[in-house]
Amino acid sequence: MEKELKVAALRNGTVIDHIPAGQVFKVVDILHLHHYENQITIGNNLDSKKMGSKGIIKISDRYIDEAEANKIALVAPEAKINIIRNYEVVEKRYVTLPQEIREIVHCPNPKCITNNDPVRTVFHVKKQANGQILLHCHYCEKDLKCENAKIN
């Protein structure tokens, strides 16, 4: 049943799998799917052997480019992206976090210039020894835990 939901119904488009259960709607935000007019199937809190509980998004007739895949990495670092054409998986892609993230993340520091002047945000991605991914604001130099990032 789950397998059918994942791939079989989609003729052309993108399947994003292995999204942490709490992050599905953040991916929806990142891809601006609210106003997308073709078919979208969103599954959440599905059983997963690997993750316990996961989410999945299937989007008809929409293909995800590398920049978008990198943005998804912010909220779903384990996500797997399958590009489907004519019911076949033609490309499998794992997301990777870029070294630098421009514009899409909001800085939580109210005194940061990005919240006071028309300045676009820039974050540098740092991985700590304990595996924690931090976003370092280029301007106010404060660190933000990746999972707490608010996406514009």
Place this chain on the structure above:
Amino acid sequence: MKNSLVSISDYGKDEILEILDLAAHFEANPNQKVLEGKVIATLFFEPSTRTRLSFETAVNRLGGRVIGFSDAATSSSSKGESLNDTIKIVSNYADVIVMRHYIEGAARYASEITDTPIVNAGDGSNQHPSQTLLDLYSIRKTQGTLENLDLTMVGDLKYGRTVHSLIHAMYHFHPTFHFIAPDELKMPEEYKLFCKEHNIPYTEDAILEGNFSKTDILYMTRVQKERFQDLMEYERVKDVYCLHRDMLEGTKDTMRILHPLPRVNEIDMDVDTSEKAYYFQQAQNGLYVRQAILTKVLGLSI
């Protein structure tokens, strides 16, 4: 602009040492015509009399001229002019812009919209690199080296930007740190993690008492009332973190006490006459370090 100095991390070890050597040169002779014909703008969107006077004295003693304002209320930004416009206009007049702003990241942003070198004289609670460099200068001058020193930091280690910047800057020189702070003002996790990742040994303590016999530098900071949510807690700790002269017994002869000033009551006045008190000379060193910074960002040779 690549010559700007916004954050202490803009400088590597060699550049830090270059500034300290230049500062030593200016200490030997603070009056030189190095900045003759240059105009330096001091834009203080947030007032700070001590820092501004130190920069302006540095310019004057090197034969340069100063323009600017000491407070945003008297500047065009009070008429709603954006930071972007102020920086672009002043860039037409000045060879260097020294700026202080209450918005964090303001100096970084300014450095990206002009080719005129920017020197950050403080952006909110973020960076104040000339303070860090004068701390390093004072440490090297009193100890003869920056290598393998034992530093004890006392007071507000949570919000104190000077101690955070000092950790980042000292990392080049194999330090050992002791952090002494009340629970509410403990060193944040990210700086302890920074020490761990770079194999910098550190200890933590909540009480200032007899635990600095091996210390080379005792770095005191202000414990400010407004940092406490619980005022009872403030009343309880404020005297615990007060250094008295009798506490200096048993410390190294070469140990020196630093403080970024102004102090409130964390160093008793009876310490001032001790030869281990160095905080007033430390402030004086700011002049030579700022002369060095201005010379370096302009790419001038001496």
